[in-house]
Each structure stands twice: as C-alpha cells, then as structure tokens.
Amino acid sequence: MSVVAKKHRIALTGNEAVAQAMRQIHPDVVAAYPITPQTEIVQIFSSFVSDGLVHTEYVPVESEHSAMSATVGAAAAGARSMTATSANGLALMWEILYIASGSRLPIVMPVVNRALSGPINIHCDHSDTMGARDSGWIHLYSENAQEAYDNMIQAVRIAEHPDVKLPVMVCMDGFIISHGMENVELLDDKVVSDFVGSYKIDHPLLDIDNPITFGPLDLQDFYFEHKRAQAEAMVRAKNVILQIGEEYAKLTGTKYELFETYRLDDAEVAIVVIGSTAGTAKVQIDKLRSQGIKAGMLKVRVFRPFPYEEIKQALSHVSAIAVLDRADSFSSIGGPLFSETRAAMYDAEKRPLITNYxxxxxxxxxxxxxxxxxxxxxxxIKDTGKLKQYVNYLGVRE
Amino acid sequence: MSDNKKQVVRKDAAWHELPVGGIIPAGGTAKEFKTGDWRTIRPIHDREKCIDCMFCWAYCPDMSVIVEDGKVVGFDYDHCKGCGICAKVCPPRVSAITMVPDSEADAETKKEEEAV
Structure with a gap:
C-alpha cells in the first residue's frame, strides 16, 4: 500500500478499542444497558459523553429490549445509532433484532460473545450470536482487539451502504479479546470521521415536510416482497463488504475480506474456525509445518452473509477438514459453522471429508x-479416507 | 394522501419496486385501511338522547366518532371495528348508543331503500 494513514499504537483491551472506535465514529445516539463482558464498552463510552469528548445522545435504558427499541427508533428518526450487548442481553433484544433488520435500519452493534445461560455462565462462546444468525443481521467476527476496532469502523459503511441497509453485529470473544490487553493501532479521529462520513437515510421520520408511515402492518399481500428484498440486500452485502475492505486497506495497509486463510494454499488438512482461536491455531500450524505436515486454516470473518462460493473454492483442494464450532446448535449434527461449511462443500468437484469439533x-x-x-x-482421516464421526467434543471430560 | 399512497405503493409491485424496509412514503395512511369490515356489531347513535358529553369520542380507539360543532353526529363505519366501548362508556342514564348486529342493520337499510 502506497499511502497509509498515520497510526497510534497503544495498549488496549478489546472493550477499550471498541469504545475508542465508537468515540471516533461519533454516533448521534447510543442506547445501551450493561452486561458482562460488554459492560466496559458502554461504561467507557458514557465517560466520553460526560467528558464532552463526543456529543452523542446517550440513553441509559432499563433493559436490552429497550436498548434495541430505542436504537431502532433513533435510527428511523434519522440518527446514526448504536448499542452493544452480550449473551442474555442479546437474547432479550430478540424480537427487536428482527424489527431492525426487517425495517432495514443500519444499526451497528458490538456483541461481546458470551455463553447463553443456562446453566448460568459469563464466559466466552458463540452461542449468543450464532443463535441470532437468522435474524437478518450481518455478522462480522474478530480474532483480536485490532480486528474488533477495524470491523467497527468498516461496519458503519457496510450497514449504511445504499445496496445494503442492514444492521451489523461486530462480534468479539468475551474476556479473551474484550478483557485481554494488546497493542492496537488506532487511526486519527479525523481519518475515521472522514471514512465513515455522515449518516443519511432516504426517509427519516424527523423529516416533517415529507411524512412517512414507518412500521405499518404488512400482511399477506406485501410482507413476502419485503422479505425477498431483505434477502437480496444480504446477497449484495458480500460485494459491499469487499469494497469497503479495499477502501479501508488504503488507509491502514491491512486488507479485510470475507475470511482469512492461513497457509491454506497447499494444505492437505485444514481447520475452519471463528474468532480468537484462530490466533492459537496459527501457532500450532507453524509447528506442524516445521514437522513437514501440510496444515492450513480458514478463519471466517463474515458469517452472514455466508461466503459459501468463496469458501468452497478456498477449501476444495483439501483432503480432510475439521470445522471448529464454539457453539452447539443441538441439531444432533454439530454446530452452525459445520452445517454451513459442509453445505458449501456439497458442490465441490471433489468433496473433502469434513468433521466437526x-x-x-x-x-x-x-x-x-x-x-x-x-x-x-x-x-x-486423510490416510484412511474415513470419518469416524461427524461430531466430536473437544476438551470435554470423557 | 390517498392518491400519493397509490402512486408509491402499487398493489402489484414486485419486490424490487417497493420502498425499502416496509415504509409507506406518505403520512396518515391508516385511513386507507378500512377496518370497518372486521365488524360484526355496530353502534347506532340516538341524537335525541345524546348529551354530547364526548365520552365515546374520547374512548373510541379508532377515532370513529364523528363530531361536528361540538355535537356527536354519528360514526365512521369505514373504520369502526364494532368494539362497543362507546356504548359501554355512554352514561347509563343517557344510553344514546346501542350495539346492533351488522346483519340486522344492513337488512334494515335495505328495507328502507326498497321503500324509497
């Protein structure tokens, strides 16, 4: 990259990095309710508001249902709007998640991944956002705090793009990323604000000269057409995500695509993974490579829309694939990433053997x-040509 | 308003021709939705008994009580769903509103028309 914007390298936790991204994006409205491990994001951001560093209208609501409702209202009114949550908070937002996406409101929401109760647990897994995989939101996952920061800034442009107009979840692993401190490179405030631009929607509710009816009853005669249009927006999102990734790369020198491959080109065996585990896997892959084992990895960044065609092409030369899911779907046939990856590989000329962990x-x-x-x-599996089982549980006491 | 709505949301519009997000780019469009056909019983107003206390007007959830110059003059049957709240809140000593099955009311109207 020839021209790269100045960057500031500082030690931040994932939550701090996301709060900084929000400060730089400078949304008009943030309505949020605290929940572990997301709490710091909204706590730090509310300090930015009270310290006068941002002029955001901060709405401390009484629940996540209200947080998402207020965010929907603000976005429809014509304000760039955000909230943030985790796990049970996301679950409490559930019905409004669909109203946000069905109403085509470009809300950006960091989600700090945490296990859904019960039994009650506050630590990382992907059961929260994976449960929301069919809610019509774009899902971007992050491997580390840097990616969470970069995804936040790109998410604004993706959500608001005229071809898309869909809400985006920016997901990062609870505690592992949210509370782990790393070196993060931040852009200048001005660079971010120029990149995200201003928020414009076609029919804001506050445009009183041009009144609209928002959220009308949509029955047998129109609902289906609106859902068909929503499905198309998700299809179009794929190219937009790539375009915004290119544009962001011109600023930072780091290119974000639909997924990242690591030593995959000549790999004979590969894993498919999401989130912070990819970092651990890279170390192990290097070790295996030094022993002459052709190991590789595909790390999914964009889970919705699911890049089935690109993943099929990237993995079609591999003999055996393991899909690592940090969530069970309780379908009895493994986790959600496994289902999607396996379906994507169905059309491969030479279908690899695929197992799930x-x-x-x-x-x-x-x-x-x-x-x-x-x-x-x-x-x-590669040597014998046989799968023992589709679903394995890795790290559980047997 | 009516013309505006017809223009922006055609009944036969394909999915890619509709405004994004299910909005209708016009205001006051609930008026176009004739909820009167949900009704099975209708309020009948007795002008002689009515004291114009406006309880029915205040309580009607569908703004279907028609008032002119401070007087209740009848109901908007295009939108009245026949919930009966107006008859319930009409003071008992006044009882200016009675609920009548729509089928009976329709038969009555038909008879009157035939007589004319």
Whole structure:
C-alpha cells in the first residue's frame, strides 16, 4: 500500500478499542444497558459523553429490549445509532433484532460473545450470536482487539451502504479479546470521521415536510416482497463488504475480506474456525509445518452473509477438514459453522471429508495440544479416507 | 394522501419496486385501511338522547366518532371495528348508543331503500 494513514499504537483491551472506535465514529445516539463482558464498552463510552469528548445522545435504558427499541427508533428518526450487548442481553433484544433488520435500519452493534445461560455462565462462546444468525443481521467476527476496532469502523459503511441497509453485529470473544490487553493501532479521529462520513437515510421520520408511515402492518399481500428484498440486500452485502475492505486497506495497509486463510494454499488438512482461536491455531500450524505436515486454516470473518462460493473454492483442494464450532446448535449434527461449511462443500468437484469439533463452551480453554489433536485426527482421516464421526467434543471430560 | 399512497405503493409491485424496509412514503395512511369490515356489531347513535358529553369520542380507539360543532353526529363505519366501548362508556342514564348486529342493520337499510 502506497499511502497509509498515520497510526497510534497503544495498549488496549478489546472493550477499550471498541469504545475508542465508537468515540471516533461519533454516533448521534447510543442506547445501551450493561452486561458482562460488554459492560466496559458502554461504561467507557458514557465517560466520553460526560467528558464532552463526543456529543452523542446517550440513553441509559432499563433493559436490552429497550436498548434495541430505542436504537431502532433513533435510527428511523434519522440518527446514526448504536448499542452493544452480550449473551442474555442479546437474547432479550430478540424480537427487536428482527424489527431492525426487517425495517432495514443500519444499526451497528458490538456483541461481546458470551455463553447463553443456562446453566448460568459469563464466559466466552458463540452461542449468543450464532443463535441470532437468522435474524437478518450481518455478522462480522474478530480474532483480536485490532480486528474488533477495524470491523467497527468498516461496519458503519457496510450497514449504511445504499445496496445494503442492514444492521451489523461486530462480534468479539468475551474476556479473551474484550478483557485481554494488546497493542492496537488506532487511526486519527479525523481519518475515521472522514471514512465513515455522515449518516443519511432516504426517509427519516424527523423529516416533517415529507411524512412517512414507518412500521405499518404488512400482511399477506406485501410482507413476502419485503422479505425477498431483505434477502437480496444480504446477497449484495458480500460485494459491499469487499469494497469497503479495499477502501479501508488504503488507509491502514491491512486488507479485510470475507475470511482469512492461513497457509491454506497447499494444505492437505485444514481447520475452519471463528474468532480468537484462530490466533492459537496459527501457532500450532507453524509447528506442524516445521514437522513437514501440510496444515492450513480458514478463519471466517463474515458469517452472514455466508461466503459459501468463496469458501468452497478456498477449501476444495483439501483432503480432510475439521470445522471448529464454539457453539452447539443441538441439531444432533454439530454446530452452525459445520452445517454451513459442509453445505458449501456439497458442490465441490471433489468433496473433502469434513468433521466437526464443538469446543470451548462456557469459556473452556482451547490450547495448542487440543488443536494438534484435531490435526492428528485429520491426518488419520486423510490416510484412511474415513470419518469416524461427524461430531466430536473437544476438551470435554470423557 | 390517498392518491400519493397509490402512486408509491402499487398493489402489484414486485419486490424490487417497493420502498425499502416496509415504509409507506406518505403520512396518515391508516385511513386507507378500512377496518370497518372486521365488524360484526355496530353502534347506532340516538341524537335525541345524546348529551354530547364526548365520552365515546374520547374512548373510541379508532377515532370513529364523528363530531361536528361540538355535537356527536354519528360514526365512521369505514373504520369502526364494532368494539362497543362507546356504548359501554355512554352514561347509563343517557344510553344514546346501542350495539346492533351488522346483519340486522344492513337488512334494515335495505328495507328502507326498497321503500324509497
């Protein structure tokens, strides 16, 4: 990259990095309710408001249902609006998630991934956002605090793009990223504010000269057409995400695509993974490579829209694939990433053998030895040409 | 308003021709939705008994009590759903509103028309 904007390298937790991104984006309205491990984001952001660093209207609501409702109202009124949540808070937003996406409101919401109760647990897994995978929101996942920061800034442009007009969740692993401190490179405030531009919607409710009816009853004669249009917006989102990624790369030198591949081009065995586990896997892949094992990885950044065609192409040369899910879908056939990846590979000319590992539920640690075990299993699958089972539970006491 | 709505949201519009997000780019469009056909019983207003206390007007959830110059003159049957709240809140000593099955009211109207 020839021209790269000045960057400021500072030590931040994931929550701090996301709060900084929100300060720089400078939304008109933030309505939020605190929940572990998201609390710091809204706490830090509310300090920015009270310190006069942002002129955002901050609405401290009484629940997440109200947080999302207020955000929907503000976005429809014509304000750039955000909220943030985790786990049970996301669950309490549920009905309004669909109203946000169905009303095509470009809300951006960081979600700090945490296990859904019960039994009650506050630590990382992806059961919260994976449960919301069909809510019509775009889902961007982050491997670390830097990616969370970068995804936040790009999410604004993706959500508000005229071809898209859909809400975006920016997901990061609870505690592992949200509370872990790393070096993060922040852009200048001005660079971010120029990049995100101003919020414009076609029919804001506050345009009293041009009144509209918002949220009318939509019965048998129109609802289906509106849902068809929503489905198309999600299809179009894929190219928009790539375009915005290119544009952002011109600023930062880092290119964001639909997924990241790591030593995948000549890999014989590969894993598919989401979030912070990718960082651990990269270390293990380097170790295996030094032993002559052709191991690779595909890390999914964009889960909705699901990049099925691109994933199929990226993985079609691999003999055996393990999909790592940090959430069970309780379908009895593994986690959601497994279902999607396996479906994507159905059209591959030479279908690889694909197995699933559900891991890390409720914050259970995943380490190098566990990832090595997955690759050992894959090598056996490759050599024998046989899967023992579709679904494995990695790191559970047997 | 009516013309505006017809212009922006055609009944036969394909999915890609509709305004985004289910909005109707016009205000006051609830008027176009004739909820009167949900009704099975209708309020009948007795002008002789009515004291114009406006209880029915205040309580009607569908703004279907028609008032002119401070006097109740009847009901908007295009939108009245026949909930009966107006008859319920009409003071008992006044009882200016009675609920009548729509089928009976329609038969009555038909008879009157035939007589004319």
């Amino acid at each position: 559900v891991y890390g539920l409720g914050g259970r640690d995943i380490n190098l030895a566990m990832i090595e075990k997955v690759y050992q299993d894959l090598l056996e």
